[in-house]
Amino acid sequence: MIQDALGIWIAALLTLAALSFLYKDNPFFRFAESLFAGVSLGYYVGIVLNQTLEPNLFEPMRQDFGQNWDLLVPGLLGVMLYVRYVPKIAWVSRYALSIYVTYYIGVEFTRRIHGEVLPQIGRAMLPLSRFDLPTLYSAVFVVGVFSVLIYFFFSREQNAVTRPIARLGVWFLMISFGAAFGFTVMGRVALLIGRLNFLLQAWLYPLFGITS
Amino acid sequence: MKRIFTWLLKLDRRWIFLFVLFSVATPIVFPIGLPVTTTDSTRRAFEYLESLKPGDTIWLSFDYGPSSAPENDPMAEAVMRQCFLKHVKVVVLALYPLGGLGLANTAVAKVTAEFPGLRYGEDYVNLGYKDGAAAVMRRLGEDIAGAFPTDVNGTPLSRIPMMRGVHDIRNVKLVFTAATGVIGEWWITQVHSQIGTPVVIGPTAVSAPKYYAYLNAGQLVGMLSGMKGAAEYERLLRDTYPQMARFYKSTRTFTATKGMDGQTVIHTVMIAFIILGNLAFLVTRETGRPEAAA
Numbered sequence: 001m002i003q004d005a006l007g008i009w010i011a012a013l014l015t016l017a018a019l020s021f022l023y024k025d026n027p028f029f030r031f032a033e034s035l036f037a038g039v040s041l042g043y044y045v046g047i048v049l050n051q052t053l054e055p056n057l058f059e060p061m062r063q064d065f066g067q068n069w070d071l072l073v074p075g076l077l078g079v080m081l082y083v084r085y086v087p088k089i090a091w092v093s094r095y096a097l098s099i100y101v102t103y104y105i106g107v108e109f110t111r112r113i114h115g116e117v118l119p120q121i122g123r124a125m126l127p128l129s130r131f132d133l134p135t136l137y138s139a140v141f142v143v144g145v146f147s148v149l150i151y152f153f154f155s156r157e158q159n160a161v162t163r164p165i166a167r168l169g170v171w172f173l174m175i176s177f178g179a180a181f182g183f184t185v186m187g188r189v190a191l192l193i194g195r196l197n198f199l200l201q202a203w204l205y206p207l208f209g210i211t212s
Numbered sequence: 213m214k215r216i217f218t219w220l221l222k223l224d225r226r227w228i229f230l231f232v233l234f235s236v237a238t239p240i241v242f243p244i245g246l247p248v249t250t251t252d253s254t255r256r257a258f259e260y261l262e263s264l265k266p267g268d269t270i271w272l273s274f275d276y277g278p279s280s281a282p283e284n285d286p287m288a289e290a291v292m293r294q295c296f297l298k299h300v301k302v303v304v305l306a307l308y309p310l311g312g313l314g315l316a317n318t319a320v321a322k323v324t325a326e327f328p329g330l331r332y333g334e335d336y337v338n339l340g341y342k343d344g345a346a347a348v349m350r351r352l353g354e355d356i357a358g359a360f361p362t363d364v365n366g367t368p369l370s371r372i373p374m375m376r377g378v379h380d381i382r383n384v385k386l387v388f389t390a391a392t393g394v395i396g397e398w399w400i401t402q403v404h405s406q407i408g409t410p411v412v413i414g415p416t417a418v419s420a421p422k423y424y425a426y427l428n429a430g431q432l433v434g435m436l437s438g439m440k441g442a443a444e445y446e447r448l449l450r451d452t453y454p455q456m457a458r459f460y461k462s463t464r465t466f467t468a469t470k471g472m473d474g475q476t477v478i479h480t481v482m483i484a485f486i487i488l489g490n491l492a493f494l495v496t497r498e499t500g501r502p503e504a505a506a
Contacts, residue, residue: 006241040310052343107346115401115431123429137428179347183438185476185482186282187417189236190439193474194282196237197466203423 012203015195144172217492228485235481239473246476248469253427254444257412257434261291264385266299269378271387271409274306274316275345275395280416281315284390286442287414287470288316291388292323296330297453301374303384305339305360307348307395313341317364318455326459333372340364346397346402351379353407362389381409386433390414400426414441439475442468 017032057075060068080096083089121134126138150162158166204210264270272291277285280430289495295302304320306312320338324330332338340358342348351359356378357369369375377383387409389399395412399421404411410433416421417438426432446469448458 023226043311047341047343051309051341056223075323091371094370107319107350110406111346111398111401115405119405119431120425120429141428176421183420186440186479187438188469189475189478190230190283191279192236193240193439193471194466196233196474197240197282197471200237200240 008202012199015199019195143168148172214495220488220492221473221496222324227259229372232478232481235478236474237479240470244473244477246473248440248443248447248472249389250444250448251437251441253432253435253437254441255434255448257436258294258316258411258445258448259450260386260412260433261294262298263417264298264300267301268385269303269305269374269383270295271305271381271384273389273391273395273399274304274312274319275308275389275391275393275399276315276416277308277392278315278366280309280392282466282471283416283439283442283468284392285319286439287436287445288319288388288465289323290417290442290445290468291390291414292319293326293456293459294449294453296323296327297456299335300385301334302336302338303375303378304336306341307345308392309341313364316341318490326341333367334374337372337374338364346398349381349398349402352403355380357454362372381407384409387411388414392416392419396423397426400431404431412436439468439471443472 014032014035017028018036020026021029057071061071075094077099081093081100084093124138124141126135128135128139147165147168147169151166151173153162215247261323270291271314272286272288276290292302299449304316306316316338320336324332324336331337338470340363348359356375360369362368363372377441380418381403385460387399387403389411391399391413392415396415396419399413403409413426413432413433414436415438417440420435420437420441422431423435423437426434427435436442446460446467450460459465460469
């Protein structure tokens with residue numbers, strides 16, 4: 001009970017310290033900011049140690065090294081990444097990085113092609129023989145993608161043909177940026193609502209004995 | 213009139229911050245109860261879950277942290293309530309490193325307390341957190357026990373009754389991911405596209421626009437866009453299950469529906485400010501823009 005109350009007080013005071021930046025920069029805000037960065041990093045290091053390295057590397061090798069000796073390879077590659085801090089042998093870290101990048105490209109390539117490119121192109125290519133709402137939407141998407149690509153084609157100077165298409169692309173971009181901005185505002189306001197709800201319902205109401 | 217607009221343009225922006233603060237706080241103290249309309253993407257998600265049979269299993273992934281909890285918590289809780297009302301089994305897990313498991317534990321404890329008849333291991337299970345989301349998803353297509361040998365309490369999956377018929381992710385009827393960042397995207401591009409399991413996503417509002425491409429391409433069953441999507445889902449839940457209204461009535465409990473009161477008020481305020489700002493700019497344009505306040 002006391003621990004809960006203490007946690008609520010710490011969270012409430014840190015929330016106020018963070019919000020105080022809206023008035024002006026001050027030591028309370030900077031303390032909250034530094035504390036947040038430090039705690040996040042410490043938490044993440046703990047998570048990686050306890051949830052990744054311990055169960056996937058240390059524990060299997062401790063239990064049955066004969067069966068799991070091959071785990072030394074990824075473990076060694078991980079250590080090699082940090083060798084870049086030793087200038088004389090910094091080049092060794094490039095081998096680990098190249099294997100990491102290669103693996104990621106392999107995974108990402110399949111994911112992007114099968115998960116994004118093919119299904120989305122396939123869905124956009126509808127037969128024009130029947131003209132209904134989905135076909136109209138697809139036509140708009142195709143025109144949008146094409147005109148935006150023309151806008152971003154910098155290899156040749158825009159001419160009388162490509163200039164109006166690029167201009168149309170700018171309109172598509174602006175509409176999509178507007179939609180994204182609107183959603184971002186809604187998301188940020190949601191976070192403020194969450195914080196204020198916490199300050200009022202979890203901190204101030206019990207503090208002043210207000211029952212809702 | 214021009215003097216008023218000139219004064220407005222010179223106004224210290226901190227007064228606007230204060231105004232925004234009161235605009236958001238007032239509906240929390242005095243809830244308005246504005247109506248929530250539903251969109252097609254949320255209805256599709258809700259109806260898909262409604263179509264499931266008792267005994268089916270869904271996968272509920274907590275792929276977000278405390279920074280987006282006001283948006284994602286209500287949707288995850290609403291989905292859990294719907295599943296427990298329909299006697300659909302829920303497998304809970306977390307793939308987001310910074311606080312995902314803590315939020316999952318809190319949500320599970322909160323919602324299961326509302327349904328006293330539920331039994332752990334038979335109606336729901338919590339597999340805990342696993343690092344390396346992309347690799348975990350790949351493994352889920354082969355065997356779940358390979359990625360999660362035990363549940364969050366350390367019990368082997370083979371000893372958990374509801375997991376006996378769930379060997380890999382193909383054996384679940386749906387993946388629901390309440391997501392921030394890129395993990396939600398991976399459920400679509402890796403699990404749905406490569407394995408075929410249907411996916412519903414509840415993203416934060418910030419990342420919602422990018423998921424419309426997946427929704428329109430038929431790669432998502434449905435989508436709950438941020439707090440608005442969560443509020444829509446709560447409305448559908450209340451309309452379908454009148455007994456659920458009691459969970460959303462308490463003014464102490466934070467729900468997306470209550471949050472939408474604040475959203476509506478603050479959006480109205482912002483639109484009014486945008487109109488006022490433009491009017492002030494146009495009216496004072498001839499005399500030149502006044503110097504900005506510090």
